[in-house]
Structures are given as structure tokens and as C-alpha cells.
Amino acid sequence: MDDKFEEVEIYNSINELEIGQVCSILEDNDIPYVRKDDGIGSYMGIYMGVSYQPKRIYVNKKDYEKALKLIPFSSEEESEINEVQEDAKEENIDDENQDQENSNNNTRKTINIIAKIIFYIIVLVIIGGFIMLL
Numbered sequence: 001m002d003d004k005f006e007e008v009e010i011y012n013s014i015n016e017l018e019i020g021q022v023c024s025i026l027e028d029n030d031i032p033y034v035r036k037d038d039g040i041g042s043y044m045g046i047y048m049g050v051s052y053q054p055k056r057i058y059v060n061k062k063d064y065e066k067a068l069k070l071i072p073f074s075s076e077e078e079s080e081i082n083e084v085q086e087d088a089k090e091e092n093i094d095d096e097n098q099d100q101e102n103s104n105n106n107t108r109k110t111i112n113i114i115a116k117i118i119f120y121i122i123v124l125v126i127i128g129g130f131i132m133l134l
Helices: 016-028 041-048 061-070 075-133
Strands: 007-013 033-037 055-060
Touching: 007 016, 007 061, 016 033, 016 055, 016 061, 055 061
Parallel strands: none
Antiparallel strands: 007 055, 033 055
16 A cells, blocks of 8 residues: 655645644644745744745645645635736736836926926027127
């Protein structure tokens, strides 16, 4: 019999509370799991008291379906949340692009006004020079 633990990611989040809830659910149902922090997440948690790196929970491949049914906030809900977040990011990018266009237009208007002021000063200097000659 092969008792090899084949890791399958069942949940990930930066929210420590959610991760703790999922781990408790798995423990209560005798489902072995592995919890991993991305990057330097665990060190940041120790040093700073908080980590904004995702934490991931893996279960054995044979327990995946059972574990998925037990988790109240499933991957489907997570993917819907991710879609909403992606839409918000796209809207934010559109807003940033609009802000950049507005900024460019304002810069053009400012340059145009400065050019007109310089032109009028030059014209006044030339007229003043002619008046001095008379």
C-alpha cells in the first residue's frame, strides 16, 4: 500500500483567521494537511507580527474531495472574489489611464499658456524698443 502524501492545494489566503479556520476544520475531521507560507511570509510574521504573503494549505490528493466539501468558503467563492478583484483592478487601471490623459491635457494647456505669455512679452519688448528709437 502506497501511503505517499501527494500535495494538492486546497486553500490559500493572506487572512490568518481564514487559514486558522480551515486548519481547524481539517484537524477536526482527521484530514492531514500541510501549511506553507509563500516567500518570506513566515519570517515576516515573526519579525513584523503580520505577513501579507499568501499562506497555502495542502491536503493529500485522496482527501481533496472530502476536505473541499468541509470548507465553508470554497474555491468557487474564492474564484468569484478573485474575479471581482480583477474587475476592480481593471477599473482602477482605466481610471489611472483617464487620470494620465487628464494630466497630459493639463500639461499641454499649461505649456500653451506659458508660450503665449512669452510671445506677448517678446512683442512688448520689440514695441518698447521701437518707441525708444522715436
